Amino acid sequence: MIDEKKLAKIVGATNVSHNPATLEEYAGDMSFVKPIKPDYVVKPRNAKDIDKLVNLAKETLTPLVPVSSGAPHFRGDTIPGIGGAVIVDLSDMKRIIRVDRMNRVAMVEPGVTFEELIPAVEKEGLRLNMPLLPRKSKSVIGSMLEREPVVMPKYHWDISDPLACVEVIFGTGEMFRTGAAAGPGTIEEQWAVGASQKEAAGPAQVSWHRLIQGAQGTMGIVTWASLRCELLPSIEEPFLVGSSQLDKLLELVHWLTRLQLVNECFILNNINLAAIMAKKFPDDYQDIKDSLPPWTLFFNIAGYEYLPEKRISYQIKDTTDIAQRTGLEPVGAVSRVSALELLKAVQRPSKEPYWKLRYQGGCHDIFFITINDKLPGLISAMYDMADEAGYPASDMGIYLQPIVQGVNCHCEFNLFYDPENPSQSERVRKLATSTINNLMAKGAFFSRPYGESTDIIINRDAASVAALKKVKSILDPNHVMNPGKLCF
């Protein structure tokens, strides 16, 4: 076991804990990953603390598990993979380092949440391209490092967006800055000549940020990151399109994203839309759910600085024309759900309690990337498998998020359940792992594998695993960074 005094010397005695109750909080989460208690929880105050912690871990071969978001966690990636670990809780690192209106970029520390960053960028006339209703405690950096899908596909040019540059302490104990932030010069010197740490790729012929994203903390610990921001619209006009025919909605989404007509754009089934919009459970939820069509597309048209009314006006005409060609009608409200109310909701983090927990107290997500053509088959297969497992289809939320400007679609099945009910929990746990192979066979690409399903997913491609292990051997040769995750 690592010496507590050494940890205290780095972060201060008050920022080291081995209180059993605290350790218990980090030992497990809402996923089905087996709990393992860490030895310590430390809360670094700055990048220097992190640097020293990683170097100490390297010397003592102590596993480090970085955590940036607050509880509850859902995917098991912040649960130690082996015993003797130290949790590096970054949630106290809350500096919003810079918001640069001219270059549309912000720079933050890992503990900054969406709720904290949104007002800061809004003050500068900017906004974030954020995930759908992240929980209140969700770290902005955590979200970007996990390549979480974002709700405005138009501004999602590349799957790594909106992440720009990062400063990272690799498992070797060495500091590195990715992309344009690498240098020459300090960050302050770069600002002085008008640079903004926005170009993510490089330096030179490697894109290091891509190796840190999706790594679940197995390569190093990020001390700050910069991110792309978008302009705050001057006016917006949101719409809903309800339908029982998913294929028609997907056709409409294709054209809306292809022509880059809309900002926020996603599809929810009636279960998820009700779970988001209901104010009282279970009655309100049930009423809304029953009143909604099986699928609802949400999209938002925005105007900016120049001729915003004119822009909104013609874009409404263009979207309406496209919708009519697909036999659909965009409207301001579907049943009891208003487009404006939904827009306001999705431009902020989820209100408490977190929307995925409101219905039954627990939720397990099965998510993957695919293309529109494959969605109907995948959804149908998932319904069949849920049925076979005895999981009620009427409880399964579905969220379809076009990403990468409509080239891909993030598909997410939300399995709501009561975590206090052992038989329900067990049914969901089994369903979560048993579906993977079947979904892959039908075109589901699990680009972000977590928990018990990881091996099934990652072992399909031995050549990529071998390449990833080479990368790992360079960035974290002592395997101190979150061991036991992915293929490491």
Add this chain to the structure above:
Amino acid sequence: MALDKDIYRAFEDVVGPDNISDDPAILDSYSYRWGPQTETFGQRFAAITLPKDTAEVQAIVRLCNKYGIQFKASSTGWGSMSNPGGPEVIKMDLRRMDRIIEINEKNMYAVVEPYVISVQLQAELMKRGLNCNIIGAGGNCSAHPYAAHYGGGHMGESTSLRERNILAVEWVTPEGEIVKLGSLGSLGEWFCGDGPGPSLRGITVGHAAPCGGIGVFTKAATKIYHWAGPPIFPIEGVSPQYAPSEIPPNFFYRYYSFPSAKEMVEAQRRIGESEIAFEVMGFNIAMLASNMGTSNDEDYAYFEQFRKLIQGPGFQVILMGNSPQDFEYKKQVLEQIIRETKGESLKPVEDPKIAGALIWRSIRITASIRECFRAGGAFSAALGGTHPYGEEVAYMEAVSKLKKDLIKKGILRDDDGYYLTWPHEHGHLGHAEILIQFRQTPESIDAIMGFSEAAMKMAIDNRYGVPHSLSGMAPDMHDMFGPHASNYNVWQRRLKQAFDPNEVSDSSGYIKGKQQQGVS
């Protein structure tokens, strides 16, 4: 250096006798150089091979590992990064791998082999109402997203950059393993290049391509974009006078000049933020003149005409309307922005016949050779990074002074010392570049080498970032820049050593596995 007969035969066994050669005439045709070198013909390859598919590429790579011979793979092979780094290098000319494997209209991606050229792919896409990014080097260059030094082009505003358009990739590593990135490895599908877990795209390309230094990218999927223009451009005439007979409906072309760089960049920023432009290209008037002129005489005549009409630096804009009302809106916003930023339209190019031809050449990217080579037979460039506002302009202003000194000395073509800046992704990113045209003489080469070194030193001393031009041309430059930029040279070298332990993938355009003595 000639290959040993047995070794030659081993490669011949892979590709067949018709697809390998060490004939000096053939070897010389691969050693022609147009850049800042005094000798027109450089180092010869030991042999040229023409593999037909991934299996043959893999077999060649394995033989190279077996015999300790380096390889340099390239597709259309335009720049010095296609040249060998030493005498014992064999060429993999990928010209037989020329298939468009898939155009997925609904999901907006195309899959290509390395020798599909951009105008080929674009022509097929336009028939389907789609378009692709084309690098500034021209539509005659490969459409493969790894086959470019720096992957930016004229249509970056609406079609991004190559590095950011890449989806799934098939990669023959320097050790001869076939790695299929993303959904290709898991499912055999091309739609995503990232995961499971960390994205291996990261080790294969950065803000510049690996230029042959980390294996061979045999197939790749790339994002494609909407095209509202005609399925086929209505071209009339005979080369070099051919041009479209009309401006397509809902297209608009203007060249604007500004009182100073400050107003020009501000106009680009506002155009980007308002999301109106299909293309913003920071041509200076010399490039515009070269684009239009069908001979050097015409080129200079246009240049002299234009320089009397402009206020200062400028750029060209192409608007493309997806609907009549979309087009009208974009035109109105553009007019307002130009008014606010004191831009003035260059009247002669408002003529629909001239504008129509400029639209066509600036979308098909057919005039790059004229713009770069015709005046002097050779060109070079100092390339900045991708921050469009502030840093890049400051860097270009500084390098422009060096350029003007060489113009005064009569070494470079006189284009008033202008530089180019243009935005990508509606102004989120951008590019800056200073183009120099010259005749290859010992005097000019010395001066240009001095210019390049001074521009690099300036980037370090003044904190202007790691320029794109660093990669692909001078591997030792990484060891000059790296210590000032997070020691990236150390990390890139570690990757090189891990993935290419025998250093068979020619590093003359990448980073060498071993650091050269005396470079730090």
